[in-house]
Amino acid sequence: MDKYIDSHIHLDKYTDEEIEEMFDCLPFQLSLVTVSCDIASSKRNLALSKIYPFVKPAFGFHPEQDLPSDHDISELISWMNLHLDHMAAVGEVGLPYYLRSDGGIQLGGYIELLEEFIKLAKKWNKPIALHSVYDDAQTVCDLLEKHSIQKAHFHWFKGDSAAVSRMIANDYYISFTPDIVYEKEIQNLVRDYPLDKMMAETDGPWAFEGPFKNKPTHPAMMAHSISTLAEIKHTAFDSVLRQLHDNSKSFYNID
Template sequence: MKLVDTHAHLDLLDDPAAAFERAKQAGVGQIITVGIDLESSRRAADFSRDLYGVFCTVGLHPHEVSKVGPDLWGEFKLLALTVSAVAVGECGLDYYRDLSPRHLQRDAFAAQIELALDLGLPLVVHDREAHSDVLNMLAKGGAERVGGVVHCFSGDAALAQELVSLGFSLGITGVITYKKSDELRALVKKVPLTKLLIETDCPYLSPMPHRGKPNEPAYVTHTHLALAKALGVSPEEVAQVTTDNARRLFSLPYMED
């Protein structure tokens, strides 16, 4: 069973084409490369055109909300329709780095929830130390109509259950391989496997044994194995279910093993 890396930033890799080939050799059949602003969303769109098995999202990261202009959301919509984007995002809130004023982050997040509803696409959500506001905005914005994923999930079991009840999945990264991630390894046991996705967030969050080096889609295999170990189920089952989860959420085409 081939894996899906549901959250990558191919445009931030030194040699995306080479990384793509290594991913294929490692058993990664599909990759979703994620936009963080209009320029990176356009680059993601280019990858989705040029590399078979790569799909793109369009979105504005909370760090980048100063780039909002009067035509931005219309440009995102046009791009999404032109390239058949599979999701809106990476969008959300980041109260850890606070690189953008919080009220502007919330405005941009609300606009992208509306855009996702308009396009009928799921959301790729960034949530760092903003759990309550993220949950409230998703609920009040009607995001359960399209669902999505909270990528690199860092909340507790209660938040996980609230998100699952809204129809959202949780993205599990290489963090699950870290020695100090006992809480995450315990948490995934409390979430239905049908609501878990695996991702790299490359070039960030490299799993063991590659920690400290740039991450890439091929390394999602380490996350896959660590998740299987944490759940106490076979790697084959985790591969099958997480791949099916990704296909279902993002409407990805079936791929032969």
């Protein structure tokens, strides 16, 4: 049976019924890393991991929202510290690119918060799952290099060649979503990124276009995504699937 790892999904955003349907009669062996947006999200992901052993939860604060209060962030970090044994990674954390496009958002507080999570990832010896695209990637690389972080995962990455070259030099990982099937920007990016530093993801329940339009986002969509990557890399599908699985398994310490 084929083995898939969804390296970045928001499982907590699905209903219990949707999750049961998702996992019912899967035609492949699945593991997944479910990232969190805040403490409530982290708690639900932890609870789901206790129901489904193949669900690996990451805990953090998603940057595309208002900054938390000092009390809220202290509560989250204290809670994370209590659940280190169940935490696959620190994440999803990063910088607010899309929120900032509306104007009026100052980056300073977000950079400080991200650096705190980076320091915790190093202290706890955990991988870090990052929300960082375009120009923000250079700022995040500065922080990762400052703290000598090695296991960094830039999910659904989009950026210029300078950022890509720097990330490759640092052995940072990226992952691609089903939009690789129809987005030239993503196809061009993965063409040059080393296969041994890549993972597949869905970022569900985020909805996609192209052949996935009006379809609920499901880990099964990764088969189409990986097939597209195999064509781009001129490599057999089975070899690419195996490499991506091994990358994700090693990066996230999945049994």
